[in-house]
Amino acid sequence: xxxxxxxxxxxxxxxxxxxxxxxxxxxxxxxxxxxxxxxxxxxxxxxxxxxxxxxxxxxxxxxxxxxxxxxxxxxxxxxxxxxxxxxxxxxxxxxxxxxxxxxxxxxxxxxxxxx
Amino acid sequence: xxxxxxxxxxxxxxxxxxxxxxxxxxxxxxxxxxxxxxxxxxxxxxxxxxxxxxxxxxxxxxxxxxxxxxxxxxxxxxxxxxxxxxxxxxxxxxxxxxxxxxxxxxxxxxxxx
Numbered sequence: 001x002x003x004x005x006x007x008x009x010x011x012x013x014x015x016x017x018x019x020x021x022x023x024x025x026x027x028x029x030x031x032x033x034x035x036x037x038x039x040x041x042x043x044x045x046x047x048x049x050x051x052x053x054x055x056x057x058x059x060x061x062x063x064x065x066x067x068x069x070x071x072x073x074x075x076x077x078x079x080x081x082x083x084x085x086x087x088x089x090x091x092x093x094x095x096x097x098x099x100x101x102x103x104x105x106x107x108x109x110x111x112x113x114x115x
Numbered sequence: 116x117x118x119x120x121x122x123x124x125x126x127x128x129x130x131x132x133x134x135x136x137x138x139x140x141x142x143x144x145x146x147x148x149x150x151x152x153x154x155x156x157x158x159x160x161x162x163x164x165x166x167x168x169x170x171x172x173x174x175x176x177x178x179x180x181x182x183x184x185x186x187x188x189x190x191x192x193x194x195x196x197x198x199x200x201x202x203x204x205x206x207x208x209x210x211x212x213x214x215x216x217x218x219x220x221x222x223x224x225x226x227x228x
Contacts, residue, residue: 004158040220041117041220042117042119042204042206042217042218042219042220042221043159043204043218044218045215045216090158090159092158101146101147101208103161103164104161104216105161106158106159106160107158108156108157108158109156109157109158
């Protein structure tokens with residue numbers, strides 16, 4: 001039983017570099033989400049996808065992009081990393097396309113440090 | 116200002132003791148409230164989900180209560196165990212059609228022997 005996997009587990013990145021965080025789920029959930037978690041703050045939604053082929057912007061989308069080519073994968077790309085993007089990133093999935101109505105299952109997270 | 120406020124920020128309790136965590140929210144309209152447990156270095160895991168019509172819900176030694184009138188929720192941990200050491204996050208879903216989730220910053224609980 002895998003659920004949701006994320007890669008890499010952690011990464012140190014030079015500012016200005018491009019980086020893609022990977023997320024894969026095997027639960028056949030339609031909806032997937034990317035959050036960032038910073039000390040003292042609640043998780044904040046970056047981007048979401050209600051179903052394969054569609055994506056939407058969350059609360060803090062600037063500097064990030066996503067794609068959803070199929071049901072299982074939802075990669076998050078930082079086109080040109082900046083130090084303020086240092087954070088822990090969580091991918092989540094849900095069996096409901098309505099964020100507030102389905103249970104969300106979270107991956108183990110990726111700890112990203114941008115220097 | 117965060118629409119979901121949790122208190123205390125952190126607490127230390129002795130193994131076997133009980134504790135109660137608080138969550139106040141201003142999200143309106145509101146559809147449901149969730150409590151998650153997040154172990155260090157892991158993703159959050161759902162403990163309970165309550166709709167506005169539910170007053171209490173239990174999951175083993177975890178009992179959540181909800182007062183939708185005062186917009187308050189609590190999570191009670193009974194007979195704490197070392198494995199209860201974690202961050203506990205309160206999450207409120209807005210009552211719109213999509214149900215945007217608002218996350219609290221969490222309460223860090225440390226259970227000591």
